[in-house]
Each structure stands twice: as structure tokens, then as C-alpha cells.
Amino acid sequence: MTATPVTTAATAATAGNAEIAVTGLGVVSPAGIGAEACWRRVCLGAPTAAVDPELRGLRPDFSCRVPTFDAVGRLGAALARRTDRFTQFALLAAQEAVTQAGHDPAGWDATRVAVVTGSAFGGVGTLVRQAGLLAEHGAGRVSPLTVPLVMANMSAGQLSAALGVRGPSLAVATACASGATAIGVARDLLRSGACDVALAGGTEAAVDRLTAAAFARLDALAPLPASQGPAAASRPFDAERQGFVLAEGAAVLVLERLADAKARGARVLGRLVGYGAAADAHHPTTPHPAGVGLELALRRALADAGARPAEVDHVNAHATGTPLGDLAEARTLHRLFGAVPVTAAKGTLGHTLGAAGAIEAALTVLTVAEGLIPPTANLAKQDPEIDLDVVHGAPRPARIGLALTDSAGFGGQNAVLAFAPA
Structure with missing residues (x-):
């Protein structure tokens, strides 16, 4: 693959009507790590909800967790320590997407690569843990990393740093529409000529006791179905549906103008039209x-x-x-x-x-x-x-x-x- 092309004045002038290609997908989900694992499980129609030990004593006490997730093993101890789980998911999804897209971060023009991520809650898991330490042990036990771990923009900021890219780096928050909004905003950046490649998606790691209790108080969560296990709780469009099952995960798409993707010989997975x-x-x-x-x-x-x-x-x-x-x-x-x-x-x-x-x-x-x-x-x-x-x-x-x-x-x-x- 060749390095990402740099936008010229001519291409910037026509970027507004450019077709946008999807050249890479990365997914971290309750079905496993990787887009293929997610696709396979969804095609099987095999639910992932299971009893969650961290929600013990709550009703409901089950969720859809990313299985066997080892942040240190996948990201290294230093980066894992400096990032909340929601940022870690985004980093893994982006790694997969960039690899599939055939981009080499050592070879692209880093000033022409944008990052747009979305999240509803940001680093709420860190916030809950640090609030507990403050209440139990006092201010001296609060981690000095709390603020950068919790901030909602850190999935974008850490992703930009990990890949060494210096294009626009944005975080959007439109609740449960955040991931889709991020992809739409990234598309607009490409069409505006502000970048040549955009990494866009959403990430969330809000399966914690506070979030679960708060959603339960809104009567938003599905209860345990009578005579059935947690796997049967999430029932979209079913006559017996009673709410959703709390889950976590991330996905990142690599977007670029179709002409640029074809010029570098990339495999185009689809078009965002x-x-x-x-x-x-x-x-x-x-x-x-x-x-x-x-x-x-x-x-x-x-x-x-x-x-x-x-x-x-x-x-x-x-x-x-x-x-x-x-x-x-x-x-x-x-x-x-x-x-x-x-x-x-x-x-x-x-x-x-x-x-x-x-x-x-x-x-x-x-x-x-x-x-x-x-x-x-x-x-x-x-x-x-x-x-x-x-x-x-x-x-x-x-x-x-x-x-x-x-x-x-x-x-x-x-x-x-x-x-x-x-």
C-alpha cells in the first residue's frame, strides 16, 4: 500500500461531493474482540447476556461484557494504567480497523488524519472507583490520573497519540447515538477537505454498579425473564420485551474518499452514502x-x-x-x-x-x-x-x-x- 495521499487545492475544491469509502472495521464487543467474532455471533443469533459478578445484589444482576479482556496484555502496562476501559476498547478497535484498511501509520501524512469518537458516559468506571476511594480513605487516595482517565475526549486524544496523528481530534456526545454521530461528523470532515483519512466510531465501558442502578431506577433495564436465564432478557420487537440489557464495547471505521482509496489500491468494504x-x-x-x-x-x-x-x-x-x-x-x-x-x-x-x-x-x-x-x-x-x-x-x-x-x-x-x- 502507498502512503495516504495529501489533499491538494484541486482535490479540496471537489471534496464536498466526494464519495466516502469504508476501508477498515474494528470491533470490540460482548461477542469477542474483532469484527469477525462480532459478525459470527450476531449471525448465529446467540445472545451474550450473563450474570455479572460486579452487579451482585442488584436487580437485574446481569449484563453483556466483553469477554476475556486483558488491557495489559493487549496494550502494555503503561498505556493500560493511563487509560480507562472505554479508551482501551477504542484503541483496540482502531488497531484492527487501521490494519484492515492497509494503512501504515509510519507512512501516512499524520497531519491529514482525523479522529472522531463518541461516548455517552466516558470514563464513568474510573469516576465511580475514585469516588469510592475518596469517601472511604480521603483525598490522598484519589489517583492523580483521575481527570485524564475520566474525560470523555480521551478516547480521541489517546487514539491520536497512539497513532501519532495530528489532524482534527474530536469527541462527540449524543447519548446512545454517539457512535453514529461520530461517523457522520467524520464524513463531514472528509468532505470539507479537513482530512484525507478519518478514524471514527464509538466506545463505552459503563457496566458498573452506579450506571446499572441508575438505569434500573428509570425502569429501562430488562428484568430476569420468568423461568429463563439472562440470555433471553434482551428482546427487541418482541411482545414480551421489558427493557434493555446493559453492555459495553467499541467500534471504529476507517473512512476516506473513494478516489483516494482506489488510488492506493485499498479494498473498499462499502460506501457511506x-x-x-x-x-x-x-x-x-x-x-x-x-x-x-x-x-x-x-x-x-x-x-x-x-x-x-x-x-x-x-x-x-x-x-x-x-x-x-x-x-x-x-x-x-x-x-x-x-x-x-x-x-x-x-x-x-x-x-x-x-x-x-x-x-x-x-x-x-x-x-x-x-x-x-x-x-x-x-x-x-x-x-x-x-x-x-x-x-x-x-x-x-x-x-x-x-x-x-x-x-x-x-x-x-x-x-x-x-x-x-x-
């Missing part, structure tokens, strides 16, 4: 029942892609498994797209919060590339009020020319990405 964002302007935690913001974001993504609703072949839905959220989303999708095939990865992976939009974007790219729609796990009986073609039971082969993935978050945040084949 549209992005739309909008607000509900309705309630801090409850989605608009008519899906006003979601519909606007969907229409904006379609307009950006130059496409009509009838051209959409697949939607990777946000579908957290909450009664109100799934219903509002389903009604909006049906109103725009009718019986388009839909899937929801959270039945397998749980809800990774600020990372969800990025993980689901990676899965959507793979769905388009592989021509295979993964099933929605735990869909035993579809809610009769949800009039959608929800893929379940087994993966469904499909020829997909245009796929959308939508994300939503507290505060009425909505973000939609549109992907097309390479």
Missing part, C-alpha cells in the same frame, strides 16, 4: 411517540444519499427492547419503508450505549458486503403492533443496494447512516 441527524425536542428520556426526530433524520440521510424510501433494502434498527422505544421506531420505519427487512443486533449484544451506533454501522457494512441479514435474537413472538419484516431465526440472504442504520439517545438525539456496496 448518507448521513442525517435531528432532535425530537420532546422529552429528556422518552422518545417522541410519533418518531418526529427519527423520521426527519431518516429523510435527511436519504436526501443526502440521493435516494427515495422505496430504494432502501434493509434497516439495522436501534431497537433496544424497551416498550415505548421499539414501538415508536417500528411505526416510523413502517410509515417510511413498509415491509423492508429489519434486524436488531441488541438481542445478541445488549445495549452498548454510546458505542451502539458504531457497532451497528460496522454490522451494516458487513451485511451489505456479505449479502446476508443477521437475525434478531430472542424474537419469540413479534409484538402485533409492530408491523415490520423483522428477520429472526436464521440469517437471510439478500441483495442489498442501500441499507440504513438508525440510532437514538436520551435528549431526543437521532442519527442515521446510509451504506451502499463497494
Whole structure:
């Protein structure tokens, strides 16, 4: 592979209409470390929720954790000590994505590489631990690394430092839409000519006692299903759904202008052809029942892609498994797209919060590339009020020319990405 090309005045002038290629994917998820592990588990429809010893005594006491995660073994003792778990996930995902994209950080123009990450909670795990030390032992036991570990921008800052890149380095926070928003913002940076390569995605490591208790107090978390184990708790679009399962993870996509990717001989996994964002302007935690913001974001993504609703072949839905959220989303999708095939990865992976939009974007790219729609796990009986073609039971082969993935978050945040084949 050749080094990343430097934008010239001519290419900067035409960057606004440039097609954007996805050349690398990196995923850290409850299905394992690596995009392939995540894709394989989601295609199996095999849930990852399990009893979580750190949540012992809480109700619910289960989550979807990244398995066998060894930060020291993967990042080294020094970097592991200086980073919160949410940043560590982002670093691992980025390593995989950059390698797959065929970029050599020693050879690219570091001033032309951007980093955009999203997170809903940042280093909340560190914050909770240090608050406990303060309460129990006093100020002298609080780590001097607390501030840089906790700050939400540190996933972007540490990633920039690890790769030695000096382009724009940004962190966005749009709750559970953060990962999708980060990818959309990175796309805009490429089109503006501000960079030639962008690493974009979301990361979250908020499976801790405080976050779990707080979501439980909102009645947002799924309880343990009667006569079934935790694996059956996350039920997107199911008639018996009662909430989401708390999860953690990260995903990073490598984006670049299609012409640049082809010029360096890169393998293009898919094209990011549209992005739309909008607000509900309705309630801090409850989605608009008519899906006003979601519909606007969907229409904006379609307009950006130059496409009509009838051209959409697949939607990777946000579908957290909450009664109100799934219903509002389903009604909006049906109103725009009718019986388009839909899937929801959270039945397998749980809800990774600020990372969800990025993980689901990676899965959507793979769905388009592989021509295979993964099933929605735990869909035993579809809610009769949800009039959608929800893929379940087994993966469904499909020829997909245009796929959308939508994300939503507290505060009425909505973000939609549109992907097309390479």
C-alpha cells in the first residue's frame, strides 16, 4: 500500500461531493474482540447476556461484557494504567480497523488524519472507583490520573497519540447515538477537505454498579425473564420485551474518499452514502411517540444519499427492547419503508450505549458486503403492533443496494447512516 495521499487545492475544491469509502472495521464487543467474532455471533443469533459478578445484589444482576479482556496484555502496562476501559476498547478497535484498511501509520501524512469518537458516559468506571476511594480513605487516595482517565475526549486524544496523528481530534456526545454521530461528523470532515483519512466510531465501558442502578431506577433495564436465564432478557420487537440489557464495547471505521482509496489500491468494504441527524425536542428520556426526530433524520440521510424510501433494502434498527422505544421506531420505519427487512443486533449484544451506533454501522457494512441479514435474537413472538419484516431465526440472504442504520439517545438525539456496496 502507498502512503495516504495529501489533499491538494484541486482535490479540496471537489471534496464536498466526494464519495466516502469504508476501508477498515474494528470491533470490540460482548461477542469477542474483532469484527469477525462480532459478525459470527450476531449471525448465529446467540445472545451474550450473563450474570455479572460486579452487579451482585442488584436487580437485574446481569449484563453483556466483553469477554476475556486483558488491557495489559493487549496494550502494555503503561498505556493500560493511563487509560480507562472505554479508551482501551477504542484503541483496540482502531488497531484492527487501521490494519484492515492497509494503512501504515509510519507512512501516512499524520497531519491529514482525523479522529472522531463518541461516548455517552466516558470514563464513568474510573469516576465511580475514585469516588469510592475518596469517601472511604480521603483525598490522598484519589489517583492523580483521575481527570485524564475520566474525560470523555480521551478516547480521541489517546487514539491520536497512539497513532501519532495530528489532524482534527474530536469527541462527540449524543447519548446512545454517539457512535453514529461520530461517523457522520467524520464524513463531514472528509468532505470539507479537513482530512484525507478519518478514524471514527464509538466506545463505552459503563457496566458498573452506579450506571446499572441508575438505569434500573428509570425502569429501562430488562428484568430476569420468568423461568429463563439472562440470555433471553434482551428482546427487541418482541411482545414480551421489558427493557434493555446493559453492555459495553467499541467500534471504529476507517473512512476516506473513494478516489483516494482506489488510488492506493485499498479494498473498499462499502460506501457511506448518507448521513442525517435531528432532535425530537420532546422529552429528556422518552422518545417522541410519533418518531418526529427519527423520521426527519431518516429523510435527511436519504436526501443526502440521493435516494427515495422505496430504494432502501434493509434497516439495522436501534431497537433496544424497551416498550415505548421499539414501538415508536417500528411505526416510523413502517410509515417510511413498509415491509423492508429489519434486524436488531441488541438481542445478541445488549445495549452498548454510546458505542451502539458504531457497532451497528460496522454490522451494516458487513451485511451489505456479505449479502446476508443477521437475525434478531430472542424474537419469540413479534409484538402485533409492530408491523415490520423483522428477520429472526436464521440469517437471510439478500441483495442489498442501500441499507440504513438508525440510532437514538436520551435528549431526543437521532442519527442515521446510509451504506451502499463497494
